[in-house]
Structure formats: C-alpha cells, structure tokens
Amino acid sequence: MAEEFVKSVEDGLKLSKRVYFGKDRSVVPPKPISMEKSEQQSQSHHHLIPTAPIFYAVISDPGIVDNPDCPSYQPHVHGRCDPPVLIPLQMNNISVEVDCYLDTAFVTLTGSWRVHCVMGSRSCDCRLVIPMGEQGSILGVEVDVSRRSFSTQLVTMEGQTDTDKPQTKQEDGWFLKPQIYTLTIPQVDGGSNFSVKVSWSQKLLYDAGQLTLNVPFDFPEYVSPAGKKFAKREKIQLNVNSGTASEVLCKTTSHPFKETRRQVGKLGFLYEADVLTWSSTNISFSYMVSSSDTLGGLLLQSPSVHDLDQRDIFCMFLFPGNNNSKKVFRKQVVFLVDSSESMRGTPLENVRNALNAALSKLNPEDSFNIIAFNGETYLFSSSLELATKETIERALQWISINFIAGGGTNILLPLNQAMEMLSNTSDTVPLIFLITDGSVEDERHICDVMKKHMENKGPISPRISTFGIGKFCNHYFLQMLALIGRGYYDAALELDAIEVRMQRLFTAASNIILTNITIDCFEHLEAFEAYPSHIPDLSSGCPLIVSGRYQGKFPDALKARGTKADLSNFVIDLKLQRAKDIPLEKVCVKQQINLLTAQAWLSQSKHLEVKVAKMSIQFGFSSEYTRMILLQTEEGKQGIQSVDIQEIPNKGDMQKLVDSRSRKVSLLKGLGIGFGDLDATTKNIFPGFGEPQLPEIAGEVFINAASSCCTKLANCCCCYCCIRVCSRMNDQCMIALTQLLTALACLGCLSCCDVCSSD
Template sequence: MADDFAKAVEDGLKLSKRVYLGKDRAVAPPKPPSPMERTMPSYYLPTSPMVYAVISDPGIVDNPDIPSYQPYVHGKSDPPALIPLQMNGIQLDVDCYLNTAFVRVTGSWRVHCVMGSKNCDCRIAVPMADQGSILGVEVEVMKKSYCTKLIVMEDYKDIENAAQVEDGGFLKPNIFTLKIPQVDGGANLSIKISWSQKLSYGDGQFSISVPFSFPEYVTPAVKKISKKEKIQVNVNTGTGSEILCKTTSHPLKELRRNVGQLGFLYESEVLKWSNTDFSFSYAVSSSHIFGGVLLQSPPVHDVDQREMFCVYLFPGNQQSQKVFKKDVVFVVDISGSMQGKPLEDTRNALSASLNKLNPEDSFSIIAFNGETYLFSASMELVTKDAVERAIQWININFIAGGSTDILPPLNKAKEMLSNARGSIPIIFLITDGAVEDERQICDVMKSQLIRGGSSICPRLYTFGIGLFCNHHFLQMLATIGRGQYDAAYDVDFIESRMEIFFDRALSPILANIAIDTLDDLDEVELYPSRFPDLSSESPLIISGRYKGSFPETLQIKGVLGDLNNLAIDLNIQKAKDIPLDKVSAKQQIDLLTAQAWFSENEQLEEKVAKMSILSGVTSEYTRVIFLETDGVKKATESAGVQKADKSDALKTIDSRGPKTVVLQNLCVGFGNLQATAENLRPGFEEPKLPEAAEIFVKAASNCCGKIWSRCCCMSCIQCCTKINNECAIALMQLCTALACFGCFDLCAEVCCHGNDG
C-alpha cells in the first residue's frame, strides 16, 4: 500500500502542473527528483503531517481563484492521484511526562488545486514515531466538522464489513491516514491531530523526535499569504530534580524553569516551512539510581475510582555503575517467513550485540523452525574466538526455511541456563510467527521461571517482527519472565529497534526489584505485576491502583551488579499537572490485553475497552469511528478521540448518509496462524497478477466489459483476482487463444457497431 500511495503522490505532483499560480509567486515550482531519488519507494511518502487532494477526474484540477481554461482532460485517474495541498500555518505542541510524550499538531491547509465549482475527497497522512499511538483527529472545513471517537467493538457485530482501507488506518505501521469526504475547491481545512509516543532514553538523557520536515511544494505560492510556524514544548518530570536542556533542532526560547519543569517556545513568520524534523533532549540530573512515587486521585468520569500511583526509578548517569554478569541464550526464528530482510537484519543486530558482551559473560545461540539447531550444547565464555565462531555459525546456519515451533527451543534454553550462578540468566526470543500452543507455552514458562527465594531466575525478553506474530503472547511471556517486550511492526525498523532492545536488556544494574510496604494496603494492582530489572539504558515505570492509606514512606529493594543488596527510599508526592491516568494508559492497556488473551477473561476485555474509551488509546476491543457533524452540532468534548455513548453511537452508525465512517482496526491483532503456516513474510502484500492477467480483469470495466458481462458474471471476474500466479497465467493464455478466434470480430459487432474504425 505504501508503494501505491507514493506512486499516487508522484502522479499528483505531475497533475498539479495544470494549476496556474499567477505571476506573484513566492516559490518556484517543485524540482523534479533525481533518478536515484525517484527509484526510492519512500521518496514520496510523507515526512511531516500532510493533506492531499484525492483526484479521480483530472479535469477538475485548476486554480480555484484564477481559472486557466486548460483543454479538457479525457479519462480518469485510476487509482486516484494525490496532490499535496498547500499549508497556511502549522503549530506543534509537545508535552513530556516521565517517559511519555503527548504530541499535538494543529495546521491549516487549502484545496488550491480544484475548481471552485467542484469538490474532492482529501486525505490526511500523519507520520509518527515508530509505535506511536494515535489519540485523535479533529477537522473543521466550511460548515462541517469531523472528529474521531472510540466505540466498543463487541456491540457492533457488522463492523468489519463497514471498514474500508481507503477510509482510514495505517498506511505503514508508523503512518496514519484518514479520508475527509467531499471538500470544495478553494476551501480551507483546519486540522488537529494528537498522538502519544515513548521518549527515548540513553546516556542519562531523554529525547524525542517528531516528523516535521515539510517539502517545498506545500509552501503557498502567493507572497502575501502569512506563513506562521510555532513550536511549544513543556517538560514535567515529576521528580523534583533539576532538568538540563541538552539539544534542540529549532531555536527554542525558554519561557519558564521550575524544579522538575521546563517550558519552551519557538514562533516565527517564515518564507518556507521547516525542512528538519523536530528533536529535543534533556537530562534529569543525578549520578546514582534514584526514584519516587506520584499519587493522584482518579478523574470524576473514571470507571475505576481507586486511587492512582506511579513509581519511577531512573538509572542516573553514573558511568561506573557495575552491570551484572550475564548468561545469555539467543533463541532466533529462522522459519521460511524470515527470509530476506527480516533474517538479514536480525543477523546484523545479533552479531553487533555479541561484540558488546563483556569478557565475564557467557552465551549460546539457538536457531529454530520446525527443528532446533544449537551453536553450542553448553554456554561459552565470551572471547574473541568464540564470538567470531558464533558469527560464522550465524552466517552459515541462519537460512530461512521450514515451519515455526517455539516451545522446544525455549525449553532447551531454560535447560542450558539451569546452572547459572552469580549472574543474570537471559533468554531472548525473536520471532515473526504465531503458533497454536501459545497458551501452553505461557503455562510451561510460568511453572519453570517463577520461583521464590533470593536467587535470580531466568529473564525472558521477547521481540516480535511484523504483524503476523501474536504480540500479546510475546508481551505475556515477557511479563512472566520478568523481562521486557519490544517489536518492529515495520520491516524497515527491525535492525535499529532490535539493537536498542538488546542494549537495554544487556545492561541490567538492579535486579529482583521489590516494594514490600505496598502489601499493607487494603487492595493494590500493579502494572506490570512482575517487575523487570532496571537497565542503565532505560528508566523503570510501575503504575497501579490502590485502596487504603498509602504509606508515608516507601522503600524499593533490589540486588546490584556486585550482588550486594540495595534499598532506596522513595520520595512520595502528589502529582501536579501530570495526567497519571493518560501517562500510564497505554502500558496498562497493553499488559491487561495480554492477560485477557491468556486467561480468556471477558471481564478483563470489558475493562480494557472502558479504559481505552476513557483514555483515547486504541485497543483490541475498541474501534475508531470518524464522525461528521454540521456547523451547529459540534463535538462537545475537546479531545480528538472522545468517549462514545453506546446508544448515541448506535444511532449514528445506523443513520443514513455518510455521517459516520468506521475505520479499520488500528491495533496489531492476536496473530495470524494461517500466514505463519504459509510462511508469509512480514509486510507481505497480496501479489499482483501478471500483466496480461491484469488486462483481462480490467476488461470488465472498459469497452470489452460489455462482452464479458454477457458471457461471464462479474463475480467470476472478481474471483480471478484471488487465484495464484500459475492459474492466472494459464487463464490468460486460454483467453488469448480464444481472442484469436473471433474476439475482435465480436468487439466490432457488439461494442463498435456503426463506427468506421
């Protein structure tokens, strides 16, 4: 789909040459890309929030203010071309709390390329950080307004039939799109887009990057139009510690500085829009491990009226902090679906991580498909020779093929780590597939990995590739194993995300973390329920709900890398200006969804759905709708994704007319067993038919369609799009042979009767 989108934008830019922009031009027409850029599939994909005019009829393309009276264009654009709209203003707001950032983009675009008497659909495209979570979209255009809302999926049985790809969803796992219907030429669109994303952490610094690089062709061509660019950044760590601003991509001016808080602003009239992504980093000053507790009462409308708390633990920036000795087993999927880039990127990331292990560490590698393959029957100490042999073994044995069987290699890894002493035993599971015995695997690992005492049980870290594996199964496994879960939904990010994942997991500085005094509360619920280790490359955030009187002092305990015990007194304070319910929403929804899948508990599913609707974070049990209202009847709530009353939503969906559009599922689902069995690769799209067969299918929509409608039903022709390549080629050859015996005569008789040629 991304390639089709890019091709449509390329067609749209060619078509936009029909638009006469007048003599008073502020910018030159867009330069054609170089041959190298033109061959890059991602060249025409958005690098900033964009809006496009969807053009099926090229004849409507013209300047709505200055008609150029160009010759009429015959034919239609199929698929429709996408012309990037000119942007009149843009504002970026970023609010950073603990390890989460909330991003809001507010902009104005004009349909500058369609006649004033005509209209077209418009398409919003929003590139976000990898695994960002869309929170909402609001649109104002002419006398209409639109907004996204969340509804409970189980209440709408026919919802799958209503969703269309072109209406909205993810073009790629990090590019969200949404269609706005029937916008008049010359109209202005005011759009507000909100999403959340995790802050990156490294070297004691938090950082954020937001796509904010606008192409030249979205700059209004007329000089007199004001172009205002604004960026506002607010930081509230809640720690009460000094914050140091480290880097920024744009000239931000400091507005305020309080303990634990910072505020910045950039505002300017510009000749052309930003051509650089917005980036910002800051450090929370500390040379040692420190933490605290934030308390807050729930909002009035919250379905869970228990008190909220959040425990944060930061590693500090002390470079001399001792890291644990580690015994590591990498368990890597080499089934047929990993062929190509997924396996190549996994090989590269794994080789890089082996070179980062310390001399006192030990390791082994297990590759699996339907069989299990061992680099070594026992753990090997990290030496230059051992690492070189391991990399050579990877290059020889990482050959994609076969099915997927996860439990045997996990059992083997657990067996290899059974004698670990004075170290942290770690299992990495990397897979792109779903298997039938996932709940059994969780039960087995739960019985083997959970044990009492002060010993350090094996940690289980999981990494999912693509959208065919069951990410909630991997999340559950990681929770059971006191590890962490990560994923690369997009194959373009596999290597980079995996390297960050390995670095974080291989840098533990505090293990066996426990908070004993919480047991005195009347009731407490923790997310996650089993705490992972604190890494020097990532803070640890634990959220929860409780009943009772929260203790006045709280102490967190753990084991350091030198195997000495550590106890840290946590500072307890009321959370001011930090929406704890929203900051912790995604973490809690992800963990509860994994638990609901594992236990098959309908009450948990209902709880997740309610949390999703209240927080605006999409879930597996809710669905996003795009709701249209008139100028008088606007949405009463300010959030982009708002709470949807069941009865009101039912009335809206059941009403006639294009008032509501149900979007495709914006979550990852629960895995695809069929795709795994067929070894479909991550990012796989249904292959196109051979060129001649495509011509045959298209015949139903052109002049020869008159013939086929008499001898072959349209549903039969549609079936041709589902057959495999071999059958398509055979069918094409048969039809070509039949055509030789009289197709042209029949065409002349039925379709072209009375014409000279």
C-alpha cells in the same frame, strides 16, 4: 501500501502542473534531494513519504484540477485516475504544543490548509496523513470545513466478530506505515480553507541518562502557498515535567527556543516566528535529570470525578542516572532465532546483522549460546560458551552457515532447551532473547510451562525478552511471555526497523544494574493493582516505571530495595509527591491497556476485555476491543450530539448507526495489531506491515507470463496489453468489443470455407 501511496503522490505532483497561478509561481514537483539524503532515501522515492502532517486532495477526475480563484484554459482530459492520485494541499499556518511527562510526550498540532487545486464548483475527498514519533498512538482528529465539522471517537464493538464487522474502504482510517496514520475527509469544496486539530502520544527515547523527544515536523517545499512570497506563522510550545524534585538540564534543541519557565523538575520553551518557508527540521529536544546516581520517586494522584475506577493512582519510577561506570551483571544469554520459511531473505538477514552487533558487545567474561529453530532446533553449542574473540568469530561463521530459512515454527522446544542451559547460574541474571515472526497453536500452554519454570527457579530465574517481527506473530503472547519472564518486549512491524529495534532491546534488557526490586508497603495496601505485576529489573538502558491503583495510605517514608551487580544490597528513598499537574492516568494508561489485553488473551476473560474497552474509551487510547468512528456534524443540525454512541451493544446497532445518513457516522479501520495469524504462519507468508503477500493465483501467473510478449511485438497490441485495457472497460464497451471480435471470427471462418470449397 507505502509504494502505492508514493506513486499516487508522484502522479499528483505531475497533475498539479495544470494549476496556474499567474507569473509569480506554479506548483512544481519537489527539488532534487541532496546526495546525502538521496542515499538514505534511495528506495521507492521515500522522500515522498510524509515527514510532517500533510493534507492531500484525492483526485479521481483529472478534469477538476484547476485554480479555484482564476480558472485558466485547460485542455480536455480523457479518462479517470485509477487509482486516484494525491495532490499535496497548501498549508496556511501550523502550531504544535508538546507536553513531556516522565517518558511520555503528548502532542497537539493545529493548522489550516486550502484546497488550492480543485475548481470552485467541484469537490474532492481530502486525505490527512499524520506521521508520529516513537510508539505513536493517535488520540483524536478534529476538522472544521465549510459549515461542517468532523471528529473521531472510540466505541466498543462488543459481540462482534471479525467476519461480522462492516466492510470499510482502504483509505478510511488506516496506517500507511506503523507510525503514519491516514484519515479521509469526504467531499471538500475547491477553494475551501479548513482547520485541523490532531493529538497523539509518543515515547521519549532514553540513552545514557538523556531523554530525547523527536516530533515529525519536516515539511516539503510544495506545501507552501503559491504566489508571491509572504511571511507565514509557525509556533512550537514545549513543556517538560520530569516528575522529579531534581533540576532538569536542557542538552540539545532543533529550533531556536526561548526559555519561558524554569522550576525544580520543570522547563518551558517557546518558538514562534514568521517564516518564508515552513520548517524543514523535525522538532528535536533532549534533556537530562541532574543525577549521576539512581533516582527514584513515587507520584500519587486522586481519580477525577468522571474516572470509572475511583481507586487512587500511583506511579513509581526509577531512573538509572548518567553514571556510565556503574557495574552491570555478568551476562549468560541464549538467543532463540526463528528460521522458518517465512523469515527467508530480508527478515533473517536483518536479524543476522542485529545478532552480530549484539555478540560484538558481549564482554569476555560473559557467556552465550545461539539456537536457530523452525520445526526443529539447531544449536551453536551444546552448552554456554565464553564470549572470547575466537568464540564470537566461530559464532558469526556458524550463523552465516546455519541461518537458513525453511520449515515451520516450534517455540516451546527451544525455550525448554534454553531453560535447561541456564539452570545452573550464580552471580548473574540469565537472559533469553526470543525472536520470531509467527504464531503457534500452543501459546497459552507455553505461558503455563514458563510460569512453572519461574516458580521453580525463584528470584534468579532466567529473564525472557521477546521480539516480534511483522503483524502475523501474536504480539500479546510475546508481551505476556516477557511479563512472566520479567523481561522486555519490543517489535518491528516493518522489516527496515528490525536491526535498530533489536539492538535497542538488547541494550535495555542486558545491561542490568539492579535486580529483585521490592517496594516497602506495596503488599499492605488494599485493592492493590500494579502494571507490570512483577517489578522488572532496572537497566542502565531505560527507566523503570510501574503504575497502578490502590486503596489505603502510603507511609511518609518509603524505600525501594534490590540487589546490585556485586551482590550487595541496594536501598533508595522514594520521595512521595502529589502529582497535581501531571495527568498520571493518561501517562500510564497505554502500558496498562497493553498488559491487560495480554492478560485477557491468556485467561480468555470477557471481564478483562470489557475493562480494557472502557479504559480505551475513557482516555482515548485505541485497543483491540474498540473501534474508531468519524462523526460528521453540519452547522445547525443537532442529531449527532444527542446520541450516546460510547457503547454499541451489538453489531446490528452499529450497522444501523453506520448506515444512517442522518447521523453521518463512518466506521474506520481497527487500530489494533490483532492476536497473530496462525494461517499465515502455517503457510509461511512473508512478514510485513502491509497486506499479506499471498501466493500467486493462476490469473496472476498468466498476466506475468503475458507481459513478456510486448517486447516481441515492438510494443504493439498484445495479450497483456489487452488484459490491461479490458480490465478498465465498462460493460457497454466490453459488449461492443466482444461483438466486433465475434464478427471478425465469423469472417475468418467464411474465408476458410471459401478456400475449402474451392479445393
């Protein structure tokens, strides 16, 4: 998908040369990128992948491309653009507000664009592309244009299977890349100005006690308004509420922010300026909670009047602090690496590189083993090996020889082998890392088996961390497995992200400084519900956050207890605070939705599915059981506002709603990642984020074979060229061509008959 998008933008920039703005300036393709940036973006013109929210005009008819204010003479253009090209629209102003709470940021972006490249008498679709930060989740889009307004909303799809869902066009609400969402606004008139408001949530990165925000805000030069240079206003407002009673220290900033507020645990900044060119730097901001030791607290909040769950809300957090000298538990780790046929090439190569980096970070007193698995298992050693320099070198050599893709996928066998290896452990927390790109039929059985292992081994049971590659593995199975194993979960939906995210997972899951954590009085509360249900270990690589609902009353003094790496007891006072200015339910709901969805999958509970759908709609976070729709309202018409569309009882009603022109409702693509694809795993289809790469069909093989004939005929007409031409002909042309070829064939036959008769 991304390659097709880049090609459309590249063609759109060429087509935009038709737009003439007088002697001041015309729209031109972007300037050549620097050598340093070129090396980073060398593949497939990645510099054309948006690094900030951008609107594009979707052009199928190149003849409509012109200056809407002063039409110029344009040569006639024959044909249509298939697929349509994308011309970046000019941006008039931009403003961003970011609110950071604990480890989550909520971003609201407002701006305005102009359809500067389409005749005033014509119209085109406009596509909005929204890049988001770490684990971005789109919350809503609002667009006002030409007496019309558009807004997104989540609805339930109860009683509707995948085969029943109405078909939508590819561009109707889909992900260009895992963190880049795109949405199409239909039929916007040339010369129109329109305003946009977009909101999303994303995670803050944590490293060595420092939290970092990174918001895409790097605009290309070609979105600047054409004509004489004039000042443009850009604004960034940044608010930080750490939720702690400690001082917050600002470390680094990307823009010249001015401090507007400083209180205990809170910071406020503002950047506002008139600029000649839009920002070419992402919004980056790093801060640290002033504490060298472990810092903890408990935030409490009463539910709002409109909350479907009227139990009180709690959020317990532990920050590991910035003391790098803290002792971590000795590691006993087994890596389970999927080497099935679908991992061939880039996926397995990237996993190999990440595993090499993980092995290099082991200490000599740590021990490890590696199991490659497909339908069978291949062990580096029959038992755990100390991570000496010589052993790691042997392991790296073994990986280079034995990581050969082939066969199917069997996950239970290597898991049981790893459990057996880690059965005799002391003064350590044993670790299992499972890396896979596929789904298997016995996933629920695997979860049941692992539950029994955990119950038998007690508090020193192995911690299972999971890593999913691509979209064909069941990510909710992997999350449930990590929940059962009190470990961590992460994923790389794109192959380029495998190395970075795997190393991040290993750092977070292996540097454990506190285990067997318990909180006083949790068991004495009524109607208590926590996410995750078992408190994970505290790692030096990331904060620990547990949230949920309860009835009753917390005591004034509360303590968290655990075991340190030297096996001594750890106790910390948790300060209770009423979170008056932190939307706890929104900060924690995404984690809750993901874990509840995993539980709903495991238990096959319709009750939990309904619960997830209601939470999704109430707080605006997408889920597997809701779909997003685009509502269109015309000024002066009240039809859509009077309709309650928060719940669609069945597929028939949804289809009527989508098909009703008076209501102007469009059903968008689902935002969920699904529950894996057994068929794709069985067929060993290459993992990836885009559409599945199915085996070549006969027609595709024929076209590929035919393509080589062009070079033999001096680029003249050949079978491949004919195929391409015929695929773009209308019915009348095809009939005429068929008749012509038939006539020529008949003439050939007559000539042959003459020759034969003369003989």
